[in-house]
Amino acid sequence: MLFSKVLVPKAVREELFKRRASKDRLQAIFANYAFLERCDAYDQTAVDILLLEERRGLRQDRGEAEAVVQASQLGAAVVIDDRWGQELAEGFDLDCHGTLWVLEQFHELQLVPPGTVRESFQKMRDHGIRLPWDAIDDLLTRIGEPPLSE
């Protein structure tokens, strides 16, 4: 396994729970995999400070801020794709990675075959998820898969 434990902050869960399909999927994952845990025990005031200082009150921003504060409190790495969230993690001097890195690691550890890596990225692209698609095409080329932009 890549991580011994994956903690999902409250605001991230709330965001995922907005859609019925992702809510059902996440709840099934929580029920079936013990390494994935709900986590609410982190300092909400520190999160509020970040959102106030950055003058960002958007709900999706709270997810990133909660993930960063939680990771700092516990000494964990943080997985964030959003640019603002990545800058925040940098300010907290955290080990920060994106979805690209996670799938790349899965592939390097031979947990996921190249075709599945491509398929996963294709699904995310079809769902309109914002990711560094040029870097993803580079990765796909490196692992012998055709880039998505073809």
Place this chain on the structure above:
Amino acid sequence: MKVFISYGDAADQVTALRLQALGAANGLTVYVPPAYTRQGAQAFLDPVTSQKLSDAEVVLGFVGNTLSEACRQELNTGLALRKNMIVMAYPHIAEQLQPYLSRHLVVVDPANPDQSEIGIVEHLRQIEAQQNAKKALLALGTLVLGLLILAPAEQS
């Protein structure tokens, strides 16, 4: 500018995280050792903490109530690495720290907060940093001061 925040014990971590949030939102890179470093007496600093200390330009310490072994080791390492340091502590803890941190210590006396503020400014004067970084550090120092002064009853 990279800042390492060393806090006394587990109870002080919340204050450290809030300082970290303020510092990061104002352009500083601020590291706070995770909660597990304050659980039990660790014989040595963990490698991540050692690396972060080594990378930091400034070590900001505050000891609210108890000086944990991890905090003591962090402050000692900061001294050994000749880091710019400001350590704030209540008088009763300050006595314990005075022998080896005298030059870096700001005693937070709730009865004389202005003296503590002057102490922070004096320390910042000695630190070589850009003006905006000094302002951010002064803000963090003042905030620590405020947090320590506002909670003296709880601590004693």
